[in-house]
Amino acid sequence: MSTPNEDGQVLARAAADALRRGDARNARDLFLRAAQSGQADIGVMLGLAYSCRALEDWAGMVASVDRVLAADPRNLRALIMKGDGLERGGDPRNAAAHYRAALRAAPPAEQLPPDLVQELRRAQQSSEQFTKRYEEHLRSWMKQQGVDTKLQGATRFEQSFDILLGRQRIFMQEPRYFYFPQLQQRPFFDRAAFPWLDGLEAAVPAIRAEVEALLQDTAAFSPYIKGDPSRSPQAQRPLADNAAWSAFHLWRNGTLDEANAARCPQTMAALAGVPLARMPHRSPTAMFCKLDPGTLIPPRNGLINTRLIVHLPLIVPGRCHLRVGGEVRELEAGKAWVIDDSIEHEAVNQGTGPRVMLVFDIPRPDITDEEHRNVAALLEGVDAFVGQPPGWEI
Numbered sequence: 043m044s045t046p047n048e049d050g051q052v053l054a055r056a057a058a059d060a061l062r063r064g065d066a067r068n069a070r071d072l073f074l075r076a077a078q079s080g081q082a083d084i085g086v087m088l089g090l091a092y093s094c095r096a097l098e099d100w101a102g103m104v105a106s107v108d109r110v111l112a113a114d115p116r117n118l119r120a121l122i123m124k125g126d127g128l129e130r131g132g133d134p135r136n137a138a139a140h141y142r143a144a145l146r147a148a149p150p151a152e153q154l155p156p157d158l159v160q161e162l163r164r165a166q167q168s169s170e171q172f173t174k175r176y177e178e179h180l181r182s183w184m185k186q187q188g189v190d191t192k193l194q195g196a197t198r199f200e201q202s203f204d205i206l207l208g209r210q211r212i213f214m215q216e217p218r219y220f221y222f223p224q225l226q227q228r229p230f231f232d233r234a235a236f237p238w239l240d241g242l243e244a245a246v247p248a249i250r251a252e253v254e255a256l257l258q259d260t261a262a263f264s265p266y267i268k269g270d271p272s273r274s275p276q277a278q279r280p281l282a283d284n285a286a287w288s289a290f291h292l293w294r295n296g297t298l299d300e301a302n303a304a305r306c307p308q309t310m311a312a313l314a315g316v317p318l319a320r321m322p323h324r325s326p327t328a329m330f331c332k333l334d335p336g337t338l339i340p341p342r343n344g345l346i347n348t349r350l351i352v353h354l355p356l357i358v359p360g361r362c363h364l365r366v367g368g369e370v371r372e373l374e375a376g377k378a379w380v381i382d383d384s385i386e387h388e389a390v391n392q393g394t395g396p397r398v399m400l401v402f403d404i405p406r407p408d409i410t411d412e413e414h415r416n417v418a419a420l421l422e423g424v425d426a427f428v429g430q431p432p433g434w435e436i
Contacts, residue, residue, distance in 0.1 A: 050081025057089055066096035084110050084117065091123050100130050116147040118158060122165045129168065138172040141165035142208050173207050180206075201368060213367030217384035219345040219432070222417065225408060229366035229387075231350060231380040235407055239378050241315050242354060246376040248308035250356045253330055253398050256290055256305065263288035263332050266435075286334040293328040293402070295434045296321060309400065319349045319403040321418045323431035328402035333391045335359065344383030344436065348409055348417050351436055354378040354400040359393030373397065380404070383436065403436050 057072030070093035076086050087106045094102035104127035110120035125140035144165055151159050180203070184191050191203060204210040214227055233239050256262040266289040269282040281287045291299050292306060292313070303310050319325035324346075333339065344351070353364065355373040362373040366387040371379065381387065391397040405414050425431055 050076045050079040050086075053079060054081050054086050054089070057086070057093075061089055061093055061096075064096075066093045069093040070097060070099070070102070082109070084113055088117075088119055091120070095123060095126070100127050103127055104131075116143075118144045118148055118154075119161070121147070122161050125165060125168070134172050135176070138169045138176075138208065141169040145169070169208075173209065177207055204368070210368040213385050215347045215382065215384040216343045216386070217345055217347045218343055220348070220417070220421065221384075222346075222348045222409065222413075225347060225406065227382075227385070229369050229382060229385050230371070231382070233378070233380065236352075236380055236404075238315055238317070239352075239380075242312055242352075243376055243378055245308065245312035246354070246356065249306075249312060249354075249400060252306045252309055253356050256330065257332075257396070257398070263290050263330075265289075266331065280340050281337075286337040287339060288332045290330040290332075291327070292330075293318070293326040295327060295431070296323055296325055313402065316352075316402065317404055319405045321414075322422055323425060324421065324434050325349065325403050327434070327436045328400070330356075331399050331401045333362075333389065333397045335391050335393055335395060335397075337391050339389040341386050341388045343386055345434065347382065347384035348406055348414065349403045349436075350380050350406055351383045352378055352380050352400075352402050352404060355397070356400060357396065357398040359391070359395035359397060361392035362390065362397045364389045373399075401436065 053072050053076035057069045057076055060066075060069035060072060070090060073086055073090035073093055076082075077090065087110045091103045091106035091110070094100070094106060103123055107120040107123045107127070110117050111124060114120070121140050121144035125137040125144070127137075128134070128140060129137035145162060148154065148162055151162075154162070181191050191200065201210065205212060213229065215221065215225065263285070265281075265283050265285050266287045267280075267282045267284070290302060292303050292309065293299065313328055318328065355362075355375050355377065358373045358375040363370055364373060364379070364381075364387065365371075366381045366383075367385045409417075421432075
């Protein structure tokens with residue numbers, strides 16, 4: 043029991059020394075006295091939790107880490123010990139959830155002390171073991187109900203299965219500039235809603251020939267992300283001013299690049315049969331997008347969710363994929379996809395040469411023409427207030 047004259051910091055230091063010596067019982071008593079004297083900070087409560095764990099005082103450990111998590115919900119050590127307490131208490135599902143939370147919150151291993159790296163590895167092993175048992179049980183149960191669950195992630199139901207197991211995050215529309223509510227959350231759209239894709243794909247040989255001619259001109263493509271001299275280097279976007287991710291624009295922010303368009307008559311003819319998005323100072327944008335081998339476009343969200351983005355791969359050197367939300371697809375030359383880029387997405391080229399796609403924006407079909415006009419008028423009002431058109435991209 044502490045007395046009013048006891049110094050909490052002195053007690054905490056003595057407790058830490060005892061814990062380092064392996065004297066867990068004395069450490070627990072000293073940490074308790076430090077907390078009772080008013081020194082109940084995160085360091086003291088973590089030390090108390092470690093002392094309790096060494097003494098197999100699981101209730102005391104959980105009570106201590108609960109106080110840590112109330113103050114710091116992302117504390118890695120507390121999350122792991124909370125998982126340990128839940129697992130010993132017969133709740134492996136919630137234990138695995140705490141282990142996964144720690145793994146998601148953890149920085150790269152080289153930024154952590156060795157003992158915490160080991161703790162995280164143990165948490166990962168425990169989480170994986172639970173997920174395996176849980177999945178085996180659920181698949182067996184569903185088989186008894188006559189439901190085939192063999193194709194992981196292939197259907198909406200399978201995706202929900204992966205989310206339940208903690209194998210996949212929940213991805214939602216999170217546009218960086220403007221959000222239009224009550225739209226369906228779909229990373230990849232069914233091509234049946236876009237019958238004009240067949241005509242676009244039929245023009246691929248002619249479009250590819252124009253791209254191959256452009257690739258002979260080293261000045262044709264320029265870095266897709268332009269650096270902003272008014273911003274600090276730390277605030278710049280990844281791949282800014284980097285030619286590894288470059289573009290040749292046909293339309294840009296609603297304006298036709300007549301010189302570039304003149305170099306690609308077959309592509310422009312194919313785009314004439316496409317319902318391009320229309321919004322002053324913003325759309326359409328249509329371009330050839332080149333990604334050099336070994337380049338990753340890091341996870342990002344588009345600016346607005348009232349449009350969709352069409353990707354038509356033209357040159358695919360192998361091992362190129364596009365992830366939108368939790369769904370990953372390998373690129374296939376000549377096969378177009380329609381995606382919602384307001385959902386987190388990323389792309390990588392692990393092939394042996396440049397990957398080139400035709401990329402352009404179209405209006406979402408689940409928004410009415412009147413709603414599209416209203417949104418365009420609203421954003422023009424934003425521009426009028428700011429006094430200049432926005433920096434825009436797809």
